[in-house]
Amino acid sequence: VVNSVYHRDFLQHEPIEITIEPSGISILNCPGPDRSISKEDIAKGDMLKSRRYRNRRLGDFLKELDLTEGRSTGVPTIQAKLAENGSPRAIFETTDDRLTFLVTIPVHKGCCESSETEVFGSETHQESSERKEISSETASKSSERKRKSSERILDLIKNKPTISAAEIAMEIDMSSRGVEKQIKKLREAGIIKRNGADFGGYWEIVNLDND
Structure with a gap:
């Protein structure tokens, strides 16, 4: 829109x-x-x-x-x-x-799975346990993806300190918002810092040991 x-x-x-x-x-x-x-x-x-x-x-x-x-x-x-x-x-x-x-x-x-609630409501204890395992595995994979994203962001910053969030987003096929969140976490963890203004400045990797 x-x-x-x-x-x-x-x-x-x-x-x-x-x-x-x-x-x-x-x-x-x-x-x-x-x-x-x-x-x-x-x-x-x-x-x-x-x-x-x-x-x-x-x-x-x-x-x-x-x-x-x-x-x-x-x-x-x-x-x-x-x-x-x-x-x-x-x-x-x-x-x-x-x-x-x-x-x-x-x-x-x-949105088309309207009967999903009824199915989950009648599931057995074993099925419930299996769902929890799947949920845990999904959360683990999500965490691993985020870690890989942060590592790729660091690699891009290392190769081009003046790179923008938009350029990073295009390089790693991630939304600009998602990249900005990852950068914020890296800054809060003391791994990277910004030198200069948003336009004309550059990134500096400070400490990779905190990752």
């Missing part, structure tokens, strides 16, 4: 349309992406990097609100967040004349 507001042509009177259906959520915006973005890249839905930006001043305002970054990281962030939630990837479509831009977010498969 934020991207739709950011990239909308406000000289047109067509509104942003948000449709919620059992199959998912769709957002229709006018006009479509700039022609500098190929239809192949739009269909892939990995990164839509435009050479021309609409509404730059509005983009600066949205950045101040921490709602956008203005570095073409919107689509990768959307896909990363959906992946973290276990949701299907978003689908991006436009017409040949680039008059509209349609984003579809398919429904999470868990």
Whole structure:
């Protein structure tokens, strides 16, 4: 929705349309992406990097609100967040004349499992124990993924101290928010520190023994 507001042509009177259906959520915006973005890249839905930006001043305002970054990281962030939630990837479509831009977010498969509560309510003690083991294993894997993410972040900082959170997010296929949380934990643990301002400064690895 934020991207739709950011990239909308406000000289047109067509509104942003948000449709919620059992199959998912769709957002229709006018006009479509700039022609500098190929239809192949739009269909892939990995990164839509435009050479021309609409509404730059509005983009600066949205950045101040921490709602956008203005570095073409919107689509990768959307896909990363959906992946973290276990949701299907978003689908991006436009017409040949680039008059509209349609984003579809398919429904999470868990929303269709309406009988899940009844099944869990009648499970045996053995089944309950198995579920706890699976839950514990899942939590362990999640912790391991976070550790690997922090290690990859440290490697990137080591190779390029001036790297930004957005660049890290694209390198490790993680949301910018997730990267910022990992960086915050590394700073609080005394492993890294920031020298200089957010723009123009650089990262320094202080102590890896605390990891």
